[in-house]
Structure formats: C-alpha cells, structure tokens
Amino acid sequence: MIIINDAQTMKAEASNAILKILEEPPKDTHIILTTxxxxxxxxxxxxxxxxxxxxxxxxxxxxxxxxxxxxxDPDTATALAILAKGSLGKxxxxxxxxxxxxxxxxxxxxxxxxTDSIHALFVFxxxxxxxxxKLEDALDVINIWFRDILMCKFHPEKILNTxxxxxxxxxxxxxxxxxxxxxxxxxxAAQRAILRHVNPRLALEVMMMRLRGDLGALA
Numbered sequence: 001m002i003i004i005n006d007a008q009t010m011k012a013e014a015s016n017a018i019l020k021i022l023e024e025p026p027k028d029t030h031i032i033l034t035t036x037x038x039x040x041x042x043x044x045x046x047x048x049x050x051x052x053x054x055x056x057x058x059x060x061x062x063x064x065x066x067x068x069x070x071x072x073d074p075d076t077a078t079a080l081a082i083l084a085k086g087s088l089g090k091x092x093x094x095x096x097x098x099x100x101x102x103x104x105x106x107x108x109x110x111x112x113x114x115t116d117s118i119h120a121l122f123v124f125x126x127x128x129x130x131x132x133x134k135l136e137d138a139l140d141v142i143n144i145w146f147r148d149i150l151m152c153k154f155h156p157e158k159i160l161n162t163x164x165x166x167x168x169x170x171x172x173x174x175x176x177x178x179x180x181x182x183x184x185x186x187x188x189a190a191q192r193a194i195l196r197h198v199n200p201r202l203a204l205e206v207m208m209m210r211l212r213g214d215l216g217a218l219a
Contacts, residue, residue: 007033008040008195015042022048040195056086059160066091075163076100082144082160083137102134103141107164110142111171113211121212125204135200136191143187150180186210 004010010018018033019042025031034054038046062081065088066072072080076096083099084091109124116124128138144160145168151158152172159168175183190207194200 001030001032003032003034005034006036007045008035008037011197015045019045019048057088058086062086062088062091072096078160078162079103083140085140106138106141107145107167110145110211113208114213116212118209118214121208122205125208126201128204129201132200135194139187139191139194143184143191146180146183146187149175150177150184153177183211 035041059081062084063077066077066080067074080091080094080096083094128135148159148161148168149171152168159165186207190203193203
C-alpha cells in the first residue's frame with residue numbers, strides 16, 4: 001500500500017509520474033491519494049481513482065480527546081483541535097508549549113499589519129514563506145482569526161479561539177463587516193494561489209498589501 005498525503009501539493013513532474021503508475025498499476029498494490037479537494041489534481045489522475053470521502057472529526061470531539069488523554073486545558077485543546085483540521089493524529093502530535101506561543105506571536109504580527117511599513121510587511125511575508133513547514137498552518141490561523149472577529153459581531157458563541165475572546169471582541173469593535181470580508185478573502189486568495197504553485201513569497205506579499213488596505217478588493 002502506498003499513501004500520498006496532500007496530493008494537491010504535487011508539482012507537475014510528480015503528478016505525471018503518479019499518472020503513469022496509475023495507468024499501469026503494480027499488481028496487488030493499493031495507492032491512496034489524500035487531498036482536500038479533487039479540483040486541485042490533474043483531471044486524468046482524478047478519473048483513474050475511486051473517490052472515498054473521509055469526514056474530518058469535529059473540533060469539539062478532538063478537543064475532548066486531548067483533554068482526556070493529554071490533560072490539556074480546554075482552551076489549549078480547542079486551539080490544537082482547530083489547527084488539526086479534523087485530524088486527531090495531527091492534534092496529538094502538536095506540541096502545545098511550542099505551538100501556542102507561535103500562534104500568539106503570529107496574531108500579534110497580523111495585528112500590526114495596518115500600521116506597518118511596506119518594508120516591514122515584505123519582511124514578514126518573507127519570514128512566513130521561508131518557514132515552509134508552518135506556512136499552511138499560519139494561513140489557517142490567520143483566516144480563523146478574522147473569521148472569529150466576524151463571528152463576534154453576529155454569533156459570538158461560535159468563536160473558535162476561546163482563549164482569545166477579549167482580543168477578538170476588541171478587534172470586532174474596530175473593524176467593519178466589509179473590512180473583515182476583504183481580509184478573509186485576501187487570506188483565502190493567498191491559500192489558493194500557493195496551492196496552485198504561485199511563488200509563496202509573492203502570494204504573501206499581495207496578501208499583506210490587501211490586509212493593510214493598499215490594494216483593492218478582489219474581483
């Protein structure tokens with residue numbers, strides 16, 4: 001059995017190599033490709049695969065397991081569960097002593113974006129792009145942060161980052177719904193661009209400019 005996680009991140013050479021294997025699969029071998037969405041894979045790969053949907057575990061369920069098995073406090077467990085995006089294994093392997101301070105520092109930097117210089121924004125974007133192992137998580141953290149601020153205006157009971165409620169409430173008073181939607185769209189656009197193999201630094205620089213308000217809304 002061969003398992004390829006996050007198959008949507010494969011570049012052209014790897015995708016073509018997998019396609020050749022799928023066209024003439026080895027005997028008695030199962031090849032499993034995991035992906036968030038099939039549209040990011042080559043259509044020729046998708047057409048040769050059997051589709052099986054795996055539903056992610058709810059945040060609350062993962063958090064409960066972390067509290068019970070690892071003795072984490074509910075807020076920390078919830079934060080790690082959000083990071084895991086439905087994967088209990090990822091949540092259990094995360095080190096809260098490293099991840100929680102990293103998340104807080106990241107959100108503090110995001111909070112300073114509106115007043116940062118262009119140079120500071122590009123330095124920030126470069127630092128995120130260089131930390132390839134954490135880039136996907138960083139963008140998820142930023143996206144959920146703005147999502148929580150938006151939820152605070154209408155459904156505060158749906159805030160995910162329960163340990164950051166005070167900061168979320170404060171930010172919600174400062175930002176309009178329109179501003180928040182633009183920021184969420186900017187982060188989502190960067191995520192999509194990186195999945196499509198756009199240069200991460202360029203995608204992040206554009207995102208930072210949009211978060212600061214220097215570029216107009218996406219069409």
